[in-house]
Amino acid sequence: MNTEETTLDKIRSRPRFKMFTHLTKEEYAENLKKYLSEHKDEFSGNINKEVATICVETEYETYWKPRLSLRIEIEDEKTAIRGVFGPSSAVWTFFMFLYFSFSILWMTFFSMYYVEKQIKSQEYPWALTASFVMLAFIAITYAAARFGQHKGKEEMLKLRRFAEESTLQFEKIDD
16 A cells, blocks of 8 residues: 655645555445444444545534545556545535635725726725735634644544554455
């Protein structure tokens, strides 16, 4: 098994990795199910032959409780496992909605300011200030996402260990 990771993966809001194994998709899915049942006190999740979603069992629920989404694909006659760490889809969608909304509002306010300056009007004196406020909201949203990632780092490491051990454990048996 080998793993691919880039520097970009470390700064993304949803870090990702890619592993290769000689197991077939079906064998890998069965091995994941077996590993998950052996570690059911530590992990929970749903697994089929193409996609798996794994969570760490904890006493508390936070907005950035990480999940590991594994996508199992065939690539160059090997099985490729693509892993993406992230929050629940509802939280991810909410953050993307915030980024989109604040960005559109920033562009609107800045355009209002720019047009006002071009036509030498004084109709929207607040537009530049509002555009800076939107930039601040974008920065706050980004900081909240990074804070959540920092709080979920230990769980993300457990999920990474799950991905590696569940693959390595069964590759050694097959070799």
